Amino acid sequence: MAQVFLGVLLLGGALAACGDDASSTAEEPQATVTVTETPTPTPTPTPSETASEVPSPTPTESAPPKPPSTEAPRTYDDAMARFDALGQEPAAYLRFTTEADIYCVLDDKELPASCELGERDGAQDPKVCGEALTTKVGRIEMQDGRATPVCNTDTIRGDMPDVLNPGEAARAGDVQCLNDLGGIVCVSLSSDAGFFMRPGEYAVFNAG
16 A cells, blocks of 8 residues: 555656646747837928029011112112122123013223113103214113213114023123013122113112
């Protein structure tokens, strides 16, 4: 009987020892720490001072070239301005005629450079014609570097002239002419002399 009791005590002590080991080896629960990250606020940018805008200069449009006057030229410069506005090289015509029945000779061995109005289109000018057989200036000639009105009763007209249309120019020797303003404008390139003529009207311009 005593042996049985002793065995029970030993068994109980062993069980108790086992219980202590199990409890000591069990992991104690650890407290969970939750970390909440607070977002760092983005700093609001300080509005920078707006630079005052300097207005850019408005581009200046160049004025278009002034067209030549519609009045008949009365000076050499006026006449040359009409050639400059033409913007093309004159044709090489020795003789030509126009739609206004103006006949011109620019280069001829026997005749001076000249232009002649139609038979009935001469310009009345008794002061210039004086005692001539006619009171009308019908032709203008380039003589010694000057434009000279002639109260003519003869003619320089010949056969087979070229036709100079409105807005066209012709040149031969040192004289060039332009069909313009219903008439003809001619200038000498070796002297500041020239003339304008159309039916019933003429003007000469000479240097000095």
